[in-house]
Structures are given as structure tokens and as C-alpha cells.
Amino acid sequence: MSNDTNTKREGLVNPGQDTPRRRFLRRLGLGMGAVGGAATAVPFVASMTPSARAKAAGAPVEIDISELQPGEMTTVAWRGKPVWVLRRTPEMLATLKKIEGEISDPASEKSIQPQYASNELRSAREDILVLEGVCTHLGCAPITAFDTGEESVVDKDWIGGFFCPCHGSKFDFAGRVYKGVPAPTNLPVPPHRFVTDNLIIVGEDPEESA
Ligand code: FES
Numbered sequence: 356m357s358n359d360t361n362t363k364r365e366g367l368v369n370p371g372q373d374t375p376r377r378r379f380l381r382r383l384g385l386g387m388g389a390v391g392g393a394a395t396a397v398p399f400v401a402s403m404t405p406s407a408r409a410k411a412a413g414a415p416v417e418i419d420i421s422e423l424q425p426g427e428m429t430t431v432a433w434r435g436k437p438v439w440v441l442r443r444t445p446e447m448l449a450t451l452k453k454i455e456g457e458i459s460d461p462a463s464e465k466s467i468q469p470q471y472a473s474n475e476l477r478s479a480r481e482d483i484l485v486l487e488g489v490c491t492h493l494g495c496a497p498i499t500a501f502d503t504g505e506e507s508v509v510d511k512d513w514i515g516g517f518f519c520p521c522h523g524s525k526f527d528f529a530g531r532v533y534k535g536v537p538a539p540t541n542l543p544v545p546p547h548r549f550v551t552d553n554l555i556i557v558g559e560d561p562e563e564s565a
Contacts, residue, residue: 413433413434413558414558415433415556415557415558415559416431416432416433416438416556416557416558417550417554417555417556417557418431418440418554418555418556418557419553419554420440420442420483420553420554420555421553423440423442424442425442425443425444425482426442426443426444426447426501427441427442428440428441428442428499430488431557433545433557433558434558436487436488436489437487437488437489437496438485438486438487438488438545438557439484439485439486439487439488440483440484440485440555441483441484441486441528442482442483443481443482443483443484443528447515447528448476448481448482448528450514450515450516450527450528451475451476451527451528451529451531453514454514454527454533457533457534458527458531458532458533458534459531459532459533459534459536459539459540459541460531460532460540460541461475461531462475463477463531463541465539465540466491466531466540466541466542466543467540467541467543467544468541468543468544469544469546469547469560471560471561472485472544475529476529477529477530477531477541477544478529478544479547479548479549479561480549483549483555484528484529484530485544485545485547485555485557486530486542486543486544486545487542487543487544487545488542489542489543490519490521490524490538490542491524491532491538491539491540491541491542491543492519492521492522492524492536492537492538492539493521493522493537495519495520495521495522496519497517497518497519497520497524497526497542498517498518498519498520499517500513500515500516500517500518500525501515501516502515503515508520509525513525514527515527515528516528517530517542519538522536522537523536523537524536524537524538526538526541526542529541530542530543530544545557545558546558546559546560547559547560548560548561548562549561
């Protein structure tokens with residue numbers, strides 16, 4: 356039996372062949388690397404503060420965003436969950452209106468966010484988005500899907516946002532979930548307050564909202 360016949364029967368492909376699945380996995384790897392890079396650029400706060408045990412128990416965490424550039428995201432741990440902080444660009448913000456008809460809960464009526472983030476941007480400040488990076492379907496970790504067109508990990512018409520690789524849920528740049536995917540609600544916004552323009556505390560509400 357020839358090698359060609361064996362290859363077909365076992366469903367294998369030529370090791371050098373660039374299949375759609377391989378291209379997808381390669382892009383996925385790049386996307387996850389991008390998140391790691393941003394987290395490295397702005398140090399992981401969980402490792403910097405004095406009591407890791409207190410944080411694991413749910414103590415608030417501080418995030419210095421002075422180095423965070425437009426379009427960059429960093430991740431901190433709060434109550435054992437990843438919390439993302441994204442500095443949105445004007446272009447990212449502009450996408451939110453364009454896709455409103457494709458969003459399952461555009462006004463976030465069924466989703467979890469504090470009152471000060473109950474708006475179409477789901478944020479207390481226009482440019483800064485704070486989200487729990489936990490998919491509302493079965494708890495996987497969505498990835499950044501900021502690239503569009505041919506570079507997108509979603510599809511060539513993708514306008515940018517977040518993508519859960521477990522079962523394909525899609526979220527926009529406000530963490531709002533698209534219609535027709537398994538995740539039932541938007542990504543939660545945790546309590547947070549701005550101490551200064553560049554210092555956020557996750558796990559505390561602003562004093563005026565208490
Ligand atoms: S856990 Fe995210 S789509 Fe299922």
C-alpha cells in the first residue's frame with residue numbers, strides 16, 4: 356500500500372500543508388501571545404502588592420494604567436478571576452454603534468454591571484473598559500480578537516472584540532455578547548473606581564455610588 360493511501364485513510368495531512376485549521380490555531384496562539392505581551396508591559400499587579408493571600412480572599416486590587424497605550428489591554432487577578440483593563444481607541448468605540456443590531460443585550464438589561472457602568476459603553480469612563488475575562492457560557496477564558504479582515508481569528512467580516520474559543524461566543528469592545536452564540540449575557544463589569552486618572556481600584560465602588 357502506498358504512503359498516499361495510508362495518509363488518506365488515517366485522515367492525516369502532509370506535515371508541511373497549511374490547512375484552515377492550522378491557520379486558525381496559529382492565529383489563536385498569536386492572539387493569546389498579544390494578551391501576554393500587554394500584561395508584561397504593565398506588570399501583573401497581583402505579584403506586586405504585599406499580601407497575595409488577601410487578594411485571593413477577595414481584597415481590592417490597584418491597577419496603574421499610566422503606561423497603558425490606546426488599544427492595549429492588561430490583566431489582573433481579582434477574587435481568582437482575570438480582570439481586563441482595555442484603553443479603547445476612538446476606532447474601537449466607533450464599532451459599538453455599528454453592530455448594535457447584532458448584539459443580544461445591547462442595553463445590558465440582563466447582564467451584570469454596576470450602576471455607573473449601566474450605559475451603552477459599559478464603563479465609568481469612555482476610553483477605559485474594565486471587564487471580568489470569564490465567558491458567561493461555561494466559564495472559559497475569551498481571547499482578544501482585535502485584528503480584523505484576513506488576520507481575524509473569527510472571520511474576515513469581524514469588526515473586532517473578544518472571542519471565546521471553547522464554543523465560539525463573540526463579544527464586542529464593551530463586552531456585549533452577539534446574538535446566536537452560546538453565551539447568554541454580556542461579560543460582567545466588576546466594581547471599580549478611579550482614584551486618579553491613572554489609578555484604578557478593582558473591587559471597590561466609587562464613594563459617591565455607595
Ligand atoms: S465557554 Fe465560552 S462559548 Fe462556551
